[in-house]
Amino acid sequence: MIFNSLAFLIFFPIVFFCYWFLPRKQVRIQNILLLVASYVFYGWWDWRFLSLIAFSTIVDYVLGLKIDKSENKKKFFLVLSIMTNLGLLATFKYFNFFIESWVDFCSIFGYEVSLSTLNIILPVGISFYTFQTMSYSIDIYRGELKPTRSFINFATFVSFFPQLVAGPIERASNLIPQIEEQRKWIHNRFKDGFFQILIGFFRKVVVADGIGAVIDGIYNEPDIHNASSILMAVVLYSFQIYFDFSGYSDIAIGTAKLLGFDFKRNFNLPYFSVSITEFWRRWHISLSTWLRDYLYIPLGGNRKGIVLQYRNLFITMLLGGLWHGSSWNFVVWGAIHGILLGLEKKFNLLPKNYNFFKNIIIFFIVSLIWVFFRSLSFHDSIFIFNKLFSEDYLLPYVGNINSLMTVLYGLFLAIFFDVILFRRNIHLESFGSKLNTLSFSIISVFILINIVLFYSSSSNFIYFQF
Structure with missing residues (x-):
């Protein structure tokens, strides 16, 4: 379902009135309503991919609890969460791109390689909700967030329909507390x-x-x-x-x-x-801050010298470009932004x-x-x-x-x-x-x-x- 469709213009008023006419103290019922509405919203496009978002939700809910409870296997459960989410992305978004790129690369050196691609439909919003659930697991591992014990609340966080298919990429530390507490009507x-x-x-x-x-x-x-x-x-x-x-x-x-x-x-x-730096502070802020906090800073940020800072900026923007799509166009787009960010730092053009x-x-x-x-x-x-x-x-x-x-x-x-x-x-x-x-x-x-x-x-x- 898309916002600018007749279906949504009928769907949202129904959800809105049901939501606010429910007993306001029963937050759990409101959350169940939001969860059901979110699955209807997503399933309207293709109901088959509801199983995919449900799988991602279950995996990260369980692993979030494991990361919090475990003493010796925190990193193992974190890696398992990250690999699961990246595996979903790699399969549904990048599998054919990697195969075709490898065939083209081999052909440059005169080798004819015949590999099969898959007729895979890209699930709407997969890049957004996988990043959202990954940050949840990482924040728990870092000790910055306690996992929610309610599966309903977590499933609502992952699938909340306003931002499900194209963001903003909401952090669990911001959204889950709002899901757990009573909401008030404010004029x-x-x-x-x-x-x-x-x-x-x-x-x-x-x-x-x-x-x-x-x-x-x-x-x-x-x-x-x-x-x-x-x-x-x-x-x-x-x-x-x-x-x-x-x-x-x-x-x-x-x-x-x-x-x-x-x-x-x-x-x-x-x-x-x-400046390009300021542009990325103002453009798609939820993605740019996600890349900063979960990629650029873990790579070393600006803490290990100016040369490595250039490298970290370039890698971050390169992968940020690839996140947008399985095409060399996006890789080049991200790489150019990475180079320009480095040049601005080098020549103090801010x-x-x-x-x-x-x-x-x-x-x-x-x-x-x-x-x-x-x-x-x-x-x-x-x-x-x-x-x-x-x-x-x-x-x-x-x-x-x-x-x-x-x-x-x-x-x-x-x-x-x-x-x-x-x-x-x-x-x-x-x-x-x-x-x-x-x-x-x-x-x-x-x-x-x-x-x-x-x-x-x-x-x-x-x-x-x-």
Whole structure:
């Protein structure tokens, strides 16, 4: 089930009203309702993969208790948990990629290797909930978290539907205590959550989907378009992926807030960054902090000298790129970010204050790197760069002029709103409650009208493929 579908618009109000009309002191019943709702939400896509998330839940619940109780086998149970989760990822997400890469590698040296690949469907959200359960086991091993004794509570933590398929990647230390305690209805929380959901739908339906209608044809067939068209697509894709993914996060965070939960912020206006380092502090924060805490720091972080720090940054971003997908495009995308992070450390290119010109430079650098993220193949990525830097710039192909005007309209409103947030240092998570009743109603109705007018189809969110 996806947020921007009719099924969800029927599903969530039913869950919402059942949830709050239950006796509030019976937290266990609320959690059972959330667990059942989460499995319905996930099973709506493909019920067969419910067994996969149930298996992951059982394994990490049992091993979490084992890690906590054991004196001599803590590391063994931790390794077993990590290997189980990585094994699921390797099988369902990377098996064919590794096989095909090995065959291609052997062919370089003249060896013809014939290996079979599997027709495996990638389960939605597997990258997110495996990282979430891995961090649970690691935190217990480190002594930073006590395991929950309630299987219902843990299963709810793993499968909680607002963030199940595309994050944010919630830590057990933040979410499980909220699952275990009684939730209270707070009026301002409702205003904040509802407003953030509306903003999320606007970002997805009006802005991201509108941009996709304009640029998908260019990226799908770059050979028939000129350099100006490709440059337009490159710039617009930066906005598409931001408003698509931040829109998903907004809906997830707002939905959780309506149910009495507080998620961590996942985006903090990343395109106002003045360095690549700052960009990663503002972009997909739940993933970047996960990689920092569970990969970069264990590798040594910046504690073992500058050379090893460069290595650790590079490895972290390389694997972060591979986490996004089983393609060399993602590996190269992550590697470039790792190199740029190292260069910023080397030459001390980290400004302390906002600088408009550095902001524009960072935006265009990030936009160019997104080419590897969006292109259908590595060959297409190289082809696009060749066109960008070798062809003359003529008038770009804009397709349907009405579609382009829709994009410019939605993009202007979305960027204008982000500028207000940035200049006033306001976070979207608390914006709704700062408005008086009249302003809240007028703005909400305006956003809702735009969503209804521009809604065309229930297109998937970009990060569903990861």
